[in-house]
Amino acid sequence: MKNSILVISDQQEQNYTAILQAAELASAYDCNLHIVSFCHENLRGINDIEQAKRKVIHNLHELNAHKLVNTLQGKVDYNFETVWEKDIHTWVSHYVHEHKPYMVVKTGHRSEALFYTPTDWHLLRECNVPMLIAADHKWQKARNVLATIDLETEIGDKKQLNGKVLRNASIIAKHINAELHIAYAVPFSPLLRKLGIIDKDKLEDEHKTDLKEQLSLLAQSYGIQPDHIHIKAGQVDKVLTSIAADCNASIVVVGTIGRAGLDQKLIGNTAESILALLKTDVLAIKP
Incomplete structure (x- = not known):
């Protein structure tokens, strides 16, 4: 059975930087991809919270599944899940402990004035497998x-x-x-x-x-x-x-x-x- 690379999909990202980089790495290391998209909304005031959660998860899953097919285009074997979770780094830590992926890949978000988000820092410090923070903006001609x-x-x-x-x-x-x-x-x-x-x-x-x-x-x-x-x-x-x-x-x-x-x-x-x-x-x- 092949090793897997855990990819944290970013809902706000338009060009799937982390997923495309993970596909390259999966080819280099002969791994599959396990792509996870996280969602969490304030459902206060809604009568049936569990039904609302299922609906949000289902709609996002269908949307992202379609985008993934168009993005990866048969480049790599992968599976995909959508998870209702606010505390991403804790979920990832538990997943890594249980499933032991070869690597974790995530897009890093920061500017010259703003360092990485708390989630990025927690993962860098706590993740027990190699962790790739994919840059959303790179130097030109970088290779x-x-x-x-x-x-x-x-x-x-x-x-x-x-x-x-x-x-x-x-x-x-x-x-x-x-x-x-x-x-x-x-x-x-x-x-x-x-x-x-x-x-x-x-x-x-x-x-x-x-x-x-x-x-x-x-x-x-x-x-x-x-x-x-x-x-x-x-x-x-x-x-x-x-x-x-x-x-x-x-x-x-x-x-x-x-x-x-x-x-x-x-x-x-x-x-x-x-x-x-x-x-x-x-x-x-x-x-």
Whole structure:
């Protein structure tokens, strides 16, 4: 039996961004799609609430089922359900625990000033399978895949997570015929540079020299061109966003640790910053 990808369908979305992206991923990973559309309305004052619920669910299900046939056009095997639920992230968490899909895909909604919705954040932090937030607006000409890893970690779990990030990024890059890039952000204080205590360029060169053997092994293992491995010093969120733009990334694959959010270098305000700035799909991988 094939694995499945759980897709959270957005009622407000016109172009089915998440569903089309999930169809690409289903082909890459040889999975089926399980598409769920959520609805919830205030039915206060209605005599037969259960009948009203059934009617709303039925009408939305029929409408969306017709749209899905026209959208997917036989691209992938899928099933579809409409669920009456206000607390989406809790429903998804229960579904993931019970059915163990390979991945969850959802469209992310945010602007430069407004970060992801609470539902997106809950899913990123709590979902125990890979989570893809599909961008509703992308950089123009974006096509390549960027894997962000910690090249200097000595922690076993993080080393394994690096491998999972690279494997998933490689699978996607091969499937969409894109170039694979790797990024490592060297933590660096702008204040120390301003005071003349640290030379940014020298720091980057030192890391490239120290990691030369490891970089060569990565290039051989994943068929990555040497100039597609990027090591830059600076604020992590700004560095990774800059690299993603420079290499025309359409998807950024990141490692996440635990329930507190993204890896220690991408936590709290930093996590919000990079996810708000990136105009790409973001695939969050857990150990």
